[in-house]
Amino acid sequence: MAVLLLVLLLCAGSSIAQDVLSPTVNIIAEFKKLNHMDRRIQKLEETLTKVLSENEALKTLVQDSQNKLESLQKENEGKKVAFSAGLLASGTGQTGPFSDSKTLEYKKVFSNVGNAYDSNTGIFTAPVKGVYYFRFYGHCHGGTTMAISLLKNSQTQCSLHDWKPASNGNASNGVVLTLEIGDQIYTQLWRNTWVYDDPASYTSFSGFLIFPL
Numbered sequence: 001m002a003v004l005l006l007v008l009l010l011c012a013g014s015s016i017a018q019d020v021l022s023p024t025v026n027i028i029a030e031f032k033k034l035n036h037m038d039r040r041i042q043k044l045e046e047t048l049t050k051v052l053s054e055n056e057a058l059k060t061l062v063q064d065s066q067n068k069l070e071s072l073q074k075e076n077e078g079k080k081v082a083f084s085a086g087l088l089a090s091g092t093g094q095t096g097p098f099s100d101s102k103t104l105e106y107k108k109v110f111s112n113v114g115n116a117y118d119s120n121t122g123i124f125t126a127p128v129k130g131v132y133y134f135r136f137y138g139h140c141h142g143g144t145t146m147a148i149s150l151l152k153n154s155q156t157q158c159s160l161h162d163w164k165p166a167s168n169g170n171a172s173n174g175v176v177l178t179l180e181i182g183d184q185i186y187t188q189l190w191r192n193t194w195v196y197d198d199p200a201s202y203t204s205f206s207g208f209l210i211f212p213l
């Protein structure tokens with residue numbers, strides 16, 4: 001019976017099967033061989049299971065990385081924001097004085113990547129949440145007072161001021177701001193003050209996104 005079982009377990013027609021049938025075969029030795037083979041198969045099975053599960057983990061990792069990359073790419077779309085504009089598109093002249101504060105419309109657009117600055121209104125509208133840098137320069141003639149503030153949603157952030165300089169005056173200021181989508185940034189000339197510009201663009205307004213949040 002044991003011999004028959006052994007024959008069934010081994011490949012039919014194999015040389016071992018032939019040996020088993022021969023009277024010189026050592027049954028104990030054959031069983032030992034079988035036992036050894038069985039242990040090797042078990043080990044192989046264990047290794048295979050391990051490799052398969054590692055492969056699954058790798059697949060998940062690759063998929064996760066791919067998802068992350070795609071979401072980062074999506075996030076980065078439309079996050080290139082930078083503009084610079086001079087006050088007058090052409091010509092030479094004073095802006096002001098006005099009886100009330102006046103939003104300055106910088107008409108000479110040097111750059112407007114992302115189209116967040118509107119030269120019709122002088123207003124920059126944040127297209128993404130992030131940290132931005134803005135700066136503005138003003139030039140005035142002797143004897144005139146120049147005062148300009150930078151505002152965020154009608155709240156003054158920082159200002160420049162030059163009180164009746166003898167010949168002419170230059171002033172500037174800049175600020176790093178954390179903005180939400182839709183926040184509006186613009187500059188205003190104070191009431192009863194002047195600012196001057198000509199083709200050299202002494203008076204300008206610039207801003208850019210440092211990084212999104």
Ligand SMILES: *[C@@H]1O[C@H](CO)[C@@H](O)[C@H](O)[C@H]1NC(C)=O
Pocket residue numbers: 165167168169170202
């Ligand atoms: C203001 O800047 C202009 C342009 O650079 C310069 O010609 C002028 O001398 C400056 N004014 C003063 C008072 O420094």
